[in-house]
Amino acid sequence: MKYVVAIILGGLLGVGLYWMGASNPKKTLNMLKLENMNMLKIYLFALGVSSVLLAASCMIGIFDKSHLNIGSTHLGVVLGALLFGLGFGWAGTNPDSCMASIGSDSIKCGIFTLIGGLTGAFFYTITYSWWHEIGFFRLFQFHSLTFFQISDDIPGLFSMGEEGMLGLGIIFMIIALILPNKGVSD
Numbered sequence: 001m002k003y004v005v006a007i008i009l010g011g012l013l014g015v016g017l018y019w020m021g022a023s024n025p026k027k028t029l030n031m032l033k034l035e036n037m038n039m040l041k042i043y044l045f046a047l048g049v050s051s052v053l054l055a056a057s058c059m060i061g062i063f064d065k066s067h068l069n070i071g072s073t074h075l076g077v078v079l080g081a082l083l084f085g086l087g088f089g090w091a092g093t094n095p096d097s098c099m100a101s102i103g104s105d106s107i108k109c110g111i112f113t114l115i116g117g118l119t120g121a122f123f124y125t126i127t128y129s130w131w132h133e134i135g136f137f138r139l140f141q142f143h144s145l146t147f148f149q150i151s152d153d154i155p156g157l158f159s160m161g162e163e164g165m166l167g168l169g170i171i172f173m174i175i176a177l178i179l180p181n182k183g184v185s186d
Helices: 002-020 025-032 037-059 075-091 095-102 107-133 162-178
Strands: 146-148 156-158
Touching: 002 037, 002 095, 025 037, 025 075, 025 095, 037 162, 075 107, 095 107, 146 162
Parallel strands: 146 156
Antiparallel strands: none
């Protein structure tokens, strides 16, 4: 059943990404250059809604926080995030939007992004034991860390917990509503 739910939610994400134009790398690059604010506003509002829903569901007890699985932060995660960001800025697509672009007129970019991601994951998998042996994952080790401390088991940068996540979600939604539709070049 969880796979059916995952497929349905993934399909809804793909439809949403296609609807807002994230399947078009040019529109995504314009968002990253702050020339088209519409996509940024949608992302910010969606992040705010999801933060508010997660915080509220934790606060009223309908979501068990033990389901949250926070991986540890180390140099590999930081370098991987930088590499991901560079690729996102260069190609104008990421794993979720590349899947949406496969069903659009940006199919070539989507397929190459998908192949690049799978190739990177493959090389990481076959070299993982070597990275582990040389101690790469012990460098810059922060263990598990979240922005707000929502669990006694996992430290957070701020001790506010669900209230902080709720407040930040509301702030994201307000920013998304007041941002102009036109970008800096308009």
